[in-house]
Amino acid sequence: MAPPALIGVDWGSSSLRAFLIGADGVRLDRRRSDQGILNVADGGFADVLAATVGDWRRAAPGLPVLLSGMIGSRQGWAEARYAACPVALTTLAAGFLALGDGVHIVPGLSAVGPDGVHDVIRGEETQLVGALGPGGRGGGLFCLPGTHAKWARIADEAITAFHTAMTGEVYAVLRAHSILRHGMAEPGDRDATAFDRGLERARQPGGLLHHLFSVRAEGLFDALGPAAAPSYLSGLLIGHELAGIGDLVGAVERVTLVGQGELIKLYARALDAGGARVDMMEGEAAAEAGLWRLARLAGLVEGEG
Amino acid sequence: MAPPALIGVDWGSSSLRAFLIGADGVRLDRRRSDQGILNVADGGFADVLAATVGDWRRAAPGLPVLLSGMIGSRQGWAEARYAACPVALTTLAAGFLALGDGVHIVPGLSAVGPDGVHDVIRGEETQLVGALGPGGRGGGLFCLPGTHAKWARIADEAITAFHTAMTGEVYAVLRAHSILRHGMAEPGDRDATAFDRGLERARQPGGLLHHLFSVRAEGLFDALGPAAAPSYLSGLLIGHELAGIGDLVGAVERVTLVGQGELIKLYARALDAGGARVDMMEGEAAAEAGLWRLARLAGLVEGEG
Numbered sequence: 001m002a003p004p005a006l007i008g009v010d011w012g013s014s015s016l017r018a019f020l021i022g023a024d025g026v027r028l029d030r031r032r033s034d035q036g037i038l039n040v041a042d043g044g045f046a047d048v049l050a051a052t053v054g055d056w057r058r059a060a061p062g063l064p065v066l067l068s069g070m071i072g073s074r075q076g077w078a079e080a081r082y083a084a085c086p087v088a089l090t091t092l093a094a095g096f097l098a099l100g101d102g103v104h105i106v107p108g109l110s111a112v113g114p115d116g117v118h119d120v121i122r123g124e125e126t127q128l129v130g131a132l133g134p135g136g137r138g139g140g141l142f143c144l145p146g147t148h149a150k151w152a153r154i155a156d157e158a159i160t161a162f163h164t165a166m167t168g169e170v171y172a173v174l175r176a177h178s179i180l181r182h183g184m185a186e187p188g189d190r191d192a193t194a195f196d197r198g199l200e201r202a203r204q205p206g207g208l209l210h211h212l213f214s215v216r217a218e219g220l221f222d223a224l225g226p227a228a229a230p231s232y233l234s235g236l237l238i239g240h241e242l243a244g245i246g247d248l249v250g251a252v253e254r255v256t257l258v259g260q261g262e263l264i265k266l267y268a269r270a271l272d273a274g275g276a277r278v279d280m281m282e283g284e285a286a287a288e289a290g291l292w293r294l295a296r297l298a299g300l301v302e303g304e305g
Numbered sequence: 306m307a308p309p310a311l312i313g314v315d316w317g318s319s320s321l322r323a324f325l326i327g328a329d330g331v332r333l334d335r336r337r338s339d340q341g342i343l344n345v346a347d348g349g350f351a352d353v354l355a356a357t358v359g360d361w362r363r364a365a366p367g368l369p370v371l372l373s374g375m376i377g378s379r380q381g382w383a384e385a386r387y388a389a390c391p392v393a394l395t396t397l398a399a400g401f402l403a404l405g406d407g408v409h410i411v412p413g414l415s416a417v418g419p420d421g422v423h424d425v426i427r428g429e430e431t432q433l434v435g436a437l438g439p440g441g442r443g444g445g446l447f448c449l450p451g452t453h454a455k456w457a458r459i460a461d462e463a464i465t466a467f468h469t470a471m472t473g474e475v476y477a478v479l480r481a482h483s484i485l486r487h488g489m490a491e492p493g494d495r496d497a498t499a500f501d502r503g504l505e506r507a508r509q510p511g512g513l514l515h516h517l518f519s520v521r522a523e524g525l526f527d528a529l530g531p532a533a534a535p536s537y538l539s540g541l542l543i544g545h546e547l548a549g550i551g552d553l554v555g556a557v558e559r560v561t562l563v564g565q566g567e568l569i570k571l572y573a574r575a576l577d578a579g580g581a582r583v584d585m586m587e588g589e590a591a592a593e594a595g596l597w598r599l600a601r602l603a604g605l606v607e608g609e610g
Contacts, residue, residue: 110526115509118522148518164522165514169483170475177478178471204420207549208513209470209542213453217423217469221415237514244512 004028004060005301007053008291010284011071012123013038016048019288020056023301027288029056037076045077049103064300066291068106069123072097082110082120086160089129093297106294111162119164123287124150128159130290131258131281141249144258144283145267147172151245163248165241168263171234174212180233183219185226190262192269194228198235199270208240238270252276259283309333309365310606312358313596315589316376317428318343323358324593328606332593334361342381350382354408369605371596373411374428377402387415387425391465394434398602411599416467424469428592429455433464435595436563436586446554449563449588450572452477456550468553470546473568476539479517485538488524490531495567497574499533503540504575513545543575557581564588 002022010017014036020029035048049065050057057063072080080097087109096104108122124144131142132154144150147169152162174180201211215233218224224232246252254277257264268278296303307327315322319341325334340353354370355362362368377385385402392414401409413427429449436447437459449455452474457467479485506516520538523529529537551557559582562569573583601608 110522113509113511115506117506117509117519118526118528119518120522120525149514163511163515164518165512166483166517167514170479170514170517173478173482174475177482178474201420201422204418204422205549205552206418206468207470207545207552209454209472209475209546210468210549210553212471212475213424213469214422217415217425220425221423223423240512241514244510244515247510247512248515 001028002026004056004063006292006295007056007063007065008288008295009049009053009065009067009071010069010123010126010287010291011067011076012036012069016052016069016071017284017287018053019291020053021288021292025292025303030288037070037073043077045071062102064295065103066096066106066295066298066300067103068126068287068291068294072105072108073122078105080105080107082108082122083125085109085111085162086158088158089132089294090157090297092125092129092159093294096294096298096300104298104300106291109159109162119162121150121152121162121164124152125159126290126294127258127283127286128152128154128290129293130286130288131256132293133289140254140256141252142256142258143267145263146259149241151249153249161249163245165245167237167241171237174233175230180212180215180229183216183224183226184229184233187230188227190266191228191231194224194231195235195266195269196273197224198232198237199239199273200235201232202236202239202243208236211236211240234266235270238266242270242274246274255279256281258286306333307331309361309368311597311600312361312368312370313593313600314354314358314370314372314376315374315428315431315592315596316372316381317341317374321353321357321374321376322589322592324596325358325361326593326597330597330608335593342375342378348382350376367407369600370408371401371411371600371603371605372408373431373592373596373599377410377413378427383410385410385412387413387427388430390414390416390467391463393463394437394599395462395602397430397434397464398599401599401603401605409603409605411596414464414467424467426455426457426467426469429457430464431595431599432563432588432591433457433459433595434598435591435593436561437598438594445559445561446557447561447563448572448576450568451564454546456554458554466554468550470550472542472546476542479538480535485517485520485534488521488529488531489534489538492535493532495571496533496536499529499536500540500571500574501578502529503537503542504544504578505540506537507541507544507548513541516541516545539571540575543571547575547579551579560584561586563591 002024005023006021008019095107139155149165256279307329310328313324400412444460454470561584
């Protein structure tokens with residue numbers, strides 16, 4: 001077993017995941033906690049880090065610590081500026097924010113569209129690097145479904161473009177707070193037929209704001225039951241996301257989905273229905289691999305990155 | 306002054322508006338109350354009606370009462386079935402639900418799209434009839450902005466098609482409950498520049514779910530201030546509504562907007578930017594005129610309708 005070489009932490013809004021990684025890149029240990037930045041009082045991030053991985057650090061003094069995610073936002077430990085896209089992975093690694101005591105934060109990414117409008121990523125850049133694989137063998141189009149879904153194009157060891165879609169959050173607020181909640185049961189088993197109906201509806205003219213009302217109207221005519229409605233809404237939204245992003249990235253022929261659980265299965269189903277070839281990678285594994293690769297590119301640990 | 310001939314009540318979810326109309330069609334009196342159906346306990350609709358217009362009824366025994374709006378929904382006084390679109394105004398008037406004691410409810414409208422998906426209207430059908438004007442001189446395309454915006458095509462004394470867009474409700478839930486609330490001040494004065502930026506953004510590729518995130522990202526880069534953000538979001542949503550509905554109704558060259566206040570001014574601005582000619586009618590006046598016209602068509606009061 002190789003000696004420890006890096007502590008990597010994927011530190012988001014609601015949780016954190018810490019990895020102890022050996023000099024050969026193989027994980028030695030991992031921990032999870034609900035101490036996401038929104039749950040840390042009075043800026044006590046150093047204390048949370050010590051409580052979570054202090055024993056790892058004491059056992060191997062001088063071990064570098066690399067953090068990614070919302071911990072680098074204005075509401076986090078310290079603000080790590082956004083690196084401007086397109087960005088080479090080496091540039092991303094050169095942009096770490098050093099906090100002292102061997103702790104570094106990966107910067108987020110910013111992009112400006114042809115119309116001058118901004119987009120940002122914070123945390124997913126590290127998963128993208130991990131999903132790319134060792135040596136960057138796998139460029140292409142990547143999608144990270146979630147509250148704010150991220151789509152990114154990677155080529156020649158650089159993240160060349162990315163786009164955010166608020167699909168997951170719109171789903172959540174409509175379910176919890178809009179009139180659509182009246183015709184919906186709590187999400188249970190996925191209803192594939194209802195999901196596909198939502199996808200199909202999204203392909204029709206009228207736009208999302210019109211299509212959303214069909215959740216209500218179909219319910220009034222008992223054409224959509226409360227148990228099926230969440231899957232239908234999900235299909236509507238994911239269908240619109242794919243159509244909109246498709247207009248930006250060109251034909252979606254092959255996509256690597258990074259994430260876990262039911263959600264990436266839904267995306268895979270929608271992409272498959274659209275004729276795309278889909279690869280999948282587990283989200284936590286992508287974060288760990290990305291932290292490792294970036295640490296090597298930055299020279300925090302030995303090796304070629 | 307002509308004697309009273311009709312009591313019309315536009316009875317919605319959050320409020321009601323009652324009109325006492327003379328035999329010549331001129332309003333004699335009106336009242337408003339916050340006793341919308343969501344504020345009426347234990348089905349006490351008859352009591353609310355008596356408390357609101359009981360003196361009018363006692364002064365003119367036998368006066369017909371015509372109700373429109375959510376009072377005819379499953380959650381209202383009694384469910385008035387939807388009339389299927391396309392529907393002639395005479396058919397709508399023949400479909401009143403009689404509650405006894407001279408009280409009638411206007412039915413809502415239902416429509417089924419080419420893909421078999423339902424849409425519904427409840428209350429706006431009466432405003433549409435009113436906006437059409439006496440004798441139905443003004444067919445064409447109508448838009449009633451609001452929580453659930455309604456678009457309708459009227460020709461030859463029939464409502465031939467309509468479409469709902471959840472624009473107002475999506476705006477409200479995103480402002481109140483999504484991450485976008487963090488970068489937004491309370492709505493103040495309309496910021497026309499920010500509204501136009503939202504409209505312009507809506508014309509770009511990427512789709513609404515992508516564009517929504519620009520409210521957040523532009524805020525992070527101080528390219529959109531908290532005071533301007535509500536207007537920008539409004540422009541984004543109304544722009545997407547117009548684009549989506551435009552795909553359904555064909556080129557929007559002339560529209561009658563029915564409503565009031567700041568909201569129809571925003572729609573007028575957006576439609577004007579798209580090259581459409583806009584007429585406007587006040588929403589309460591449309592409801593009153595519609596109740597009067599439908600009562601005549603139904604023979605509740607004398608005249609040709």
